[in-house]
């Protein structure tokens with residue numbers, strides 16, 4: 097098997113592992129060995145069939161965007177902003193109804209390209225229109241089409257929601273797939289149970305919007321609050337109990353937002369191996385109180401980062417999300433943020449050890465940052481530094497940006 101040796105002035109293999117003068121031996125799209133230091137590089141060069149020196153750059157794992165809705169890029173600039181979540185939902189539904197299939201597909205393609213330019217190499221994309229499933233094979237990064245299901249607690253809509261997803265599964269079997277029962281307040285327990293069975297049978301990851309607003313928490317537990325007028329009878333269960341009852345509280349599971357955890361819930365999430373996904377740009381869009389990273393970290397939870405969509409965010413740049421998160425939680429260690437954007441996202445997709453790190457056996461997905469660093473601390477800082485550009489992005493050991501002419 098032919099082996100490529102890629103060398104660089106510095107490598108950040110994971111947030112806690114750094115080396116100056118190193119290289120990655122790559123075969124069949126995976127990292128087969130890491131050479132740390134000049135001696136190891138010389139030995140690896142003896143085994144390699146080809147060597148490429150990327151020069152004065154820092155190599156670091158590709159980012160994993162754990163939550164996006166690329167199709168909603170078609171709505172950019174046409175949605176409400178601010179604290180009134182209901183007004184935003186109404187503006188999304190109205191704008192979405194005016195979009196064509198071609199516009200959703202173009203948004204997925206544009207969004208995937210923009211993500212790649214910010215160093216994202218894997219992305220969990222909520223697919224409500226089927227656009228990601230149709231276009232997914234053409235995007236330049238690893239895209240999981242997380243098929244969205246919802247029936248608004250209306251049993252007459254349950255079978256139709258399932259049938260729609262089954263049809264899409266048949267048409268896109270080559271794709272990396274997952275499932276996204278939208279949220280405990282929009283999905284009936286019956287539909288949630290069916291999705292749990294489907295995901296388990298297909299060993300697919302699941303993503304659920306969970307505990308985003310106080311209003312949904314209130315309606316789920318007691319049937320009260322402003323959502324009572326819009327929704328049917330409440331399950332009178334917390335969102336996490338609803339997930340557990342359905343058989344969904346098991347890895348790989350992404351719980352998206354998690355702004356209002358109840359007592360003991362972060363510990364339950366940690367025990368289940370589920371991941372809480374925070375979307376800093378979207379959080380800022382709605383003017384929310386600071387996300388409580390520490391509460392989850394204290395409980396031993398794994399966190400991941402997402403961009404959410406261009407209907408509630410200004411960009412799909414995960415480095416910007418990292419900067420926003422850092423500004424909102426200044427006491428956090430930089431390693432904790434970088435972990436969320438790499439190995440945390442990998443865990444949310446059930447891809448720990450495959451994505452988000454440069455270790456033997458992992459997929460060779462990484463970016464080359466145009467900077468000179470002399471320590472691990474400088475490397476971590478460079479990844480967030482707006483002044484440091486990305487020179488190239490590699491997916492499966494092949495250059496995905498800029499594309500060879």
Ligand SMILES: [Zn+2]
Pocket residue numbers: 163164165222305352404405
């Ligand atoms: Zn979302």
